[in-house]
Amino acid sequence: MMIGPDLLNLAIYLPLAAGVLIALLPRAKEHLSGPLALTSSLLAFIPALALYTGFDPALPGMQFAQDLPWLSALGARYTIGLDGISMLMFILTAFLAPIAVLSSFTAVKEHRRFYYASLLALQTGMLGVFAALDLLLFYVFWEAMLIPMYFIIGIWGGRRRIYASVKFFIYTMAGSLLMLAAILWLYFDHQSRTGVYTFALTAYNNSAAGGTGMLLFLAFALAFAVKVPLWPFHTWLPDAHVEAPTAGSIILAGVLLKMGVYGFIRIAVPFFPEAAMTAGWPIAALGAFGVIYGSLTAWAQDDIKKLVAYSSVAHLGIVMVGVLVLEPAAVSGAVLQMVNHGLSTGALFLCVGMLYERRHTRLMADYGGIAKIMPAFAAVFMIVTLSSIGLPGLNGFIGEFLILFGAFKVWPCLALVSLGGVILSAVYMLGMYQKVFFGPVSNTANKELPDLKVREWLCVLPLLALIVWIGVYPNFFLRRIDTAVNDYIRLAGGPRPVFSLAKGEK
């Protein structure tokens, strides 16, 4: 098969097909659902990888594109394709999915068929969001993805799972409805101007200005900001993360949050460049504020998972600064940082899940001295922690560094505020690490914990490899997003004017 749209479709729908198959398995064969899900998500990774290697970083615009009639009566078409940015998100999703599946083998014991079917359906939804180039198609994938996630949190979650899943669902849904209203406005407006009904993304670039443009931009921005989550729309995240099963947290942190940022890059900003130019600073300021706020609240936690959840608010805050500053280095950094956050936070949740499976508690106070009992696990956790802190040589540094350096040229204040996160991240992450891993083994329940097993190694090793790879040789990834980043900045009407450093001026 040629590397083209067929492969893209295969990568998107293979998991869904396998999910349906798993859901239809007879009860007696339920034990097959896990291995089947793993196989199919691994199989789906192969075409995704082929697409990534076949991607030509020099070409502008979308690659592997396909445009078929879909709902002709509405003017909606089945349009898919990838540019450098969505390609990176696409491969990240395809990469994290098998890890999420593998991490559930022992954690999920009930309704396994339905669980794996949901996970695979979720994968199709996420891949679809990144590939969709038609607004309606995008919206369908965007919403469809919510449903399996809702089930994953609501059925296989922790003690307050119902509260968390309903909160997650309603919060994101409320945001999405505003987006739907904005989409419809654009749709009818376009028809009234051109006489054509269409949902094609390209038709709406720079489509409204002035007050209308601002209102529409804010409608989209709110929908995406909830997903990011931007302060102060973040409170669903800690609840969802704490209650979700490990795989749910991995997907949630690794991919779902990225969709909000991706929405800004693909839709909100290019559609309304004028509004984004004006509203960019306040939104980025919320992001920068979120860096400090998220770090402080993370510091105050005594639940490890909640700490990691709040750290996501901080990490995504800095990404938002990078996306909206419209400076090439910062945008590249932001896109890379999305991947980095997916890897390191995904790995953190994975590790917390491993601890939880052993001790059934997430409170730091219940641990202590684990480094002595599980030395290999402690080493893995240390690397992941350092990646999250942004230690040079690991992935997190590259993204943060590019964002900070790029953003500083335009918005020095926001860059300096975000820099505060560099200090605070070390405070709360190392504090957590110390409480869990160092000190004497005070709790006797911790004395007999087994170290990492083969399956767990298989989960973390790919993540660790990428964490180091991106840190040492980020150009492999940066090269492929360069063109798309420039396209984005051009569509957004950027780059922004640089802060003046001339003598005597402020």
Next chain:
Amino acid sequence: MEGNFYPLLKWMILPPLAGFVLNGLLGKKFLSERAGGILGSLAVLLSFVFALLSLSDLLNLPAADRLLRDTLFTWISAGPFTVDFALRLDPLSAVMALVVSGVSFLIHVYSIGYMHGDKGFHKYFSYLNFFVFFMLVLVLADNPVLMFVGWEGVGLASYLLIGFWYEDPEKASAGKKAFITNRIGDAGFLAGLMLLAAVMHAGGVYALDFSTLSANAQLAAGASFAGVNAAFLIGVLLFVGATGKSAQFPLYVWLPDAMAGPTPVSALIHAATMVTAGVYMLARMFFLYEAAPAALDVVLVTGCFTAFLAAVIAVAQRDIKKVLAYSTVSQLGFMFMAVGAGAWAAGVFHLTTHAFFKALLFLAAGSVIHGLSGEQDLFKMGGLRKHMRTTFILTATGWLALSGVPPLAGFYSKDLILEKVFTSGAGFVWLTGLLTAALTAYYISRLLILAFMDNYRGREHAHESPAVMTVPMGLLAALSVVGGMAGAAWLLPFLQPGAPPEHHSALMIAISVAAAAAGIIAAFLITGRRIGGGHHAAWCPRSLAAAWPRLHRLVYNKFYVDEIYEALLLKPLARFADWTFRVPDSKVIDGALVNGTARLFMSLGRTLGAAQTGNAQFYAIVFMAGLCLLLAAVLAGYYL
């Protein structure tokens, strides 16, 4: 590109990396303790050999053209922003690379004896190699970004090694404190780099290697940020980074705590190499400071203040390692004084000699601690010159070198610094420096007296350390003796080929020798004084404490700086974080806004829900009534 391509440079950094990986992954399972130790030491020796080879090639070049470069790959490139993974060897980095790999090698060998029998033996050597790798990256980096990689990497190594015996919560906390304090400095470093890059980009300069930066330093001098001269601001911000790594006021507090790590680590990382990174960085970026002399004043005053403060604190400490730790802080202050006075070469010279004699002193202290099975309290030592002869002789060499007694190493470099400070016109700083030099001689003599003179006051049986430990110390002692003379003759012209030869005034030399002598004599008079007869009661190491109890308590408790930071910064910030979570996050945003909205709709639903009686027939009646009303309305509209 300027400079000569020289692919050998990468081989300087790779052996320790390989050592780290091998010892870290395979060590515990496949290597014996001996093999692991030898592997770690050999890796560093290999780096040292490559450093020597590169140096000889560097020396073969004409003095103006001494620059070797090795670009491994393009590391980060995004938009116009490009950073190469590139190494550079010029006289400055050559000296540093030699000092780092040479001293590291000796300390690796020493560690084989010191760490014998520790269950984390392989992990220890793996970390040590890890440190050397990043230190060499720091030293050889051709741009400040890559330098920052080494900068943070050595910080991580330091964190891991301070908390090496992590089961002790205090040691783990000390590691965390070091890391976080360093992070504060690093944030300053990064901010400086951000401003520097922004200034350069605004001037159309996109390459960030040191040669390009140096050639365009006037761009920074001509720019301003928030109304302040950019070069000054960059200089100060970078210096903030240096105060973190090199333990200067106000970020020096982590270094004394860092003594929680194994003593060879204290010698290597927290005395000889890593903590000098700040001095190296300032020397490396000196072109910026030349463009902003005001920033140099900040460096000079901070260095001087730190040197004095730390020396005063060192006077009253009881823990042998704490004395040496504060001594290190103080000596680093001297190095910054040199840089601040514009004489970075003198700073690097002192860095080199200090690496020799301070590493020696730490290793000797380690030998003492090793010999006394872990005792670190000076008041429980005494008389060790009889029990540990070799260690005593070696410590005495270090003592003379640090005190600044000619012709040992410390004399040359410290004297040069004081002279430079004096000629730069900073009279008060010079006086303070002189006083600090006297204090230095005092506290190190006090240490020598308390540990080695008089009679043994402890209970543990004292024994001499094995040759694997004393031989490296002997080599360092030899370097401490000749390092100064060799350095003055060879190092300074190598570092600054164009500079005119030094003219030392006899008066200056006399004054600084007198200061050292005064310190030593005072120590022997005060600490070594005997009161009355008898064996134990006769000896009075606490005479100063007895004379000024309150002052002593203040100094002994390090002026309560840690407590002040704790009370004014850490505690309030932690409480603020807690409050942020409890009130604005949980109560306001999540409670009032998010769940408040949910509750609003819930109560609305409850109210309207009263209509839902659950009685299907009631619904039907309402339904029919509605239908009838509708019909009536339609008919009314039709007929009326």
Next chain:
Amino acid sequence: MIHFLPLTDSVPLAHIVGLGVAVFAAGAFGFLVRRNLIVLLMCVELMLNGANIVLVAFSRAPASPDPQVWVIFMFAVAAAEAGVGLALAVLIWRRLGTLDIDALKGLRG
């Protein structure tokens, strides 16, 4: 065009509509006052069929087949509805032991 058998002119349209309304009214009245779920379902059927009669009656006036198509469609819907409704009734009986509509107030707001 399909040829329809002419209905005897002796029965005026109003009477047939009247019959339909009567049947519907009987169903509606029964639905409002009776308690037994089965009876209620039967009343629903009555209402549906009342509507059907009216539809059929009107299919004669403009001589259009459409209302009759609707009627057949409604048969199908009514059958399905009856099937589901009766199944529910059986389940409710099994679970609660009663078919009294007043006892089924689980949806009270």
